[in-house]
Amino acid sequence: MSVSLLLCEGGPTSADSRVLARVLAGRALIEPSGGKYGMGDRIKGRRLDLKQQSVFGLLDGDFDPNWTHPTSQPQPWIGSDQSVLGWRWERKEIENYLLDPEIVRRSLAAAAPPADDYRDLLHRSRDQIAIYQAARLALTVHRPRFKSLSNQFGRKRGSLQHVMPDNCSLEACLAGLQTSVGEHNREQGVSDQAVEVEFQRRRKEYEVGGSRYSHFLCTFAGKDLLCSMAEGLPAIGFPSAAVFLEKVLVGIDNTVEDVGDWLDEWAALRDLVDAA
Numbered sequence: 001m002s003v004s005l006l007l008c009e010g011g012p013t014s015a016d017s018r019v020l021a022r023v024l025a026g027r028a029l030i031e032p033s034g035g036k037y038g039m040g041d042r043i044k045g046r047r048l049d050l051k052q053q054s055v056f057g058l059l060d061g062d063f064d065p066n067w068t069h070p071t072s073q074p075q076p077w078i079g080s081d082q083s084v085l086g087w088r089w090e091r092k093e094i095e096n097y098l099l100d101p102e103i104v105r106r107s108l109a110a111a112a113p114p115a116d117d118y119r120d121l122l123h124r125s126r127d128q129i130a131i132y133q134a135a136r137l138a139l140t141v142h143r144p145r146f147k148s149l150s151n152q153f154g155r156k157r158g159s160l161q162h163v164m165p166d167n168c169s170l171e172a173c174l175a176g177l178q179t180s181v182g183e184h185n186r187e188q189g190v191s192d193q194a195v196e197v198e199f200q201r202r203r204k205e206y207e208v209g210g211s212r213y214s215h216f217l218c219t220f221a222g223k224d225l226l227c228s229m230a231e232g233l234p235a236i237g238f239p240s241a242a243v244f245l246e247k248v249l250v251g252i253d254n255t256v257e258d259v260g261d262w263l264d265e266w267a268a269l270r271d272l273v274d275a276a
Helices: 015-024 039-050 094-098 101-111 115-141 170-188 192-206 222-236 241-254 264-275
Strands: 005-008 029-032 055-059 075-078 084-088 155-157 162-164
Touching: 005 015, 005 039, 015 029, 015 094, 015 241, 015 264, 039 055, 039 084, 055 075, 094 101, 094 222, 094 241, 101 115, 101 241, 115 192, 115 222, 222 241
Parallel strands: 005 029, 005 055, 055 084
Antiparallel strands: 075 084, 155 162
């Protein structure tokens, strides 16, 4: 059973859906699904609606606190119930692929900028934003994971371990409300010091010689790289970052080549979709 429907991030004309349409070349229907949050539930809902399990999703790689060296393979996306929901891109986001020198060369063909000039611009951008990427990872690591506010308080009672206070008076309930909200807020709070410590610890990963620096096209945010490149793009023939990105996408749209062969990870995703 192969994939019949693949949900992805972005809107109807997003870079994600345009690239996937060419990488998978008709192997599955691509459905842009907006943001990543809630996509897992949407996949499960579509599986129930269609009465088949061949609905999957593809998420961005994002800033992974536990990142390891790249393998040119999409990473499995496992739901909280241990079901396979789909895959994650190995790289941070779709722009990380579109800025790859090989993709630029093949999509733009004769209109591609000189390879050395493009690499120099890309590497200058990498160096300009490296420390900022460490700051973004530190914030990601310490971003509070939403926890719902419990609507009960007290002690666990009896064999059923039902939570309920011993005293249900007005005064006891007011005290219980304060305690419950205070405990909830403490778990949702972010410490300036903790984030700064994380930043200083992670910074060396993003400095010259660090693991994430060495694989910046996987680990840095592609949109940040593109934005940092904007000032230098006119010198290599592109008036803006938006024009450059669109030309790469149009080249992917119009090529007669099998786009799935352009990167090892794209070929691996194509194989996973066939084998799912």
